[in-house]
Amino acid sequence: MNRYLPLAITALAILALATLFLVIAPGMQISAQGPSQGLKPYTEAEARGRAVYVSMGCLYCHSQQPRSLAQAPDAERGWGRASVAGDYAYDDPHQLGTMRTGPDLMDIGDRLPSQAWQLTHLYQPRAIASWSIMPAYPYLFEHKDKAGPDDVVVKLPAKYAPKSGVIVAKQDALDLVTYLQGMKRQYAPPKDGLRDNGYALIAEKQRDATDATTASN
Numbered sequence: 630m631n632r633y634l635p636l637a638i639t640a641l642a643i644l645a646l647a648t649l650f651l652v653i654a655p656g657m658q659i660s661a662q663g664p665s666q667g668l669k670p671y672t673e674a675e676a677r678g679r680a681v682y683v684s685m686g687c688l689y690c691h692s693q694q695p696r697s698l699a700q701a702p703d704a705e706r707g708w709g710r711a712s713v714a715g716d717y718a719y720d721d722p723h724q725l726g727t728m729r730t731g732p733d734l735m736d737i738g739d740r741l742p743s744q745a746w747q748l749t750h751l752y753q754p755r756a757i758a759s760w761s762i763m764p765a766y767p768y769l770f771e772h773k774d775k776a777g778p779d780d781v782v783v784k785l786p787a788k789y790a791p792k793s794g795v796i797v798a799k800q801d802a803l804d805l806v807t808y809l810q811g812m813k814r815q816y817a818p819p820k821d822g823l824r825d826n827g828y829a830l831i832a833e834k835q836r837d838a839t840d841a842t843t844a845s846n
């Protein structure tokens with residue numbers, strides 16, 4: 630009963646060590662990275678769209694972190710190259726996500742650049758894929774009798790089109806799509822970019838992974 634002090638000191642020491650290695654050290658490593666060369670800051674519309682993405686909770690089903698071949702066959706799925714810390718330099722809070730109920734969206738702007746496609750899909754995913762379990766976001770759109778001159782009308786198959794009038798995108802939907810269209814990393818990853826797999830050089834990691842797959846074939 631008289632050993633409270635050693636117990637408290639041990640507990641605090643463990644906590645301090647954990648904080649040092651899990652919070653402070655990685656924080657310093659990452660902040661030393663800076664943005665990947667070629668990564669552009671968000672435009673105003675993209676930043677607004679990103680806020681919509683965050684508020685809609687898209688991250689609960691979509692990750693933004695394509696993995697290297699050693700971890701997952703993301704490149705074969707067409708989700709783009711493995712991401713490095715510098716790719717997220719302008720993301721606060723980042724939207725890495727852990728769930729992949731839907732595909733990774735880090736390079737969605739490369740894969741599906743069409744505004745019309747994205748708007749239809751957001752209004753009603755099943756208008757694109759009948760089996761989709763992605764929720765529809767009809768409240769990002771407006772039902773109007775007639776489209777105004779600046780309105781962007783959503784293209785819909787007869788099954789999902791309103792009986793009369795048109796569905797037009799609200800500003801939030803347009804911004805969200807602008808954000809998605811901007812999600813493309815058309816630059817090479819920095820050679821010494823930090824990854825989440827032990828801070829190895831990506832090139833080295835990927836070469837090892839390819840060697841391993843070739844060897845096991």
Ligand code: HEC
Nearest residue numbers: 685686687689690691730731732737754758761762763764
């Ligand atoms: C409940 C899970 C869920 C949520 C929440 C969700 N999605 Fe999805 N998403 C999916 C699934 C499943 C698919 C694959 C089927 C499809 O294309 O509809 C998908 C597909 C997509 C695709 C096409 C990806 C591709 O490579 O084909 C985009 C773009 C997308 N979602 C964007 C969004 C955005 C933006 C949000 C937030 C407004 C969102 N999703 C919220 C589950 C979800």
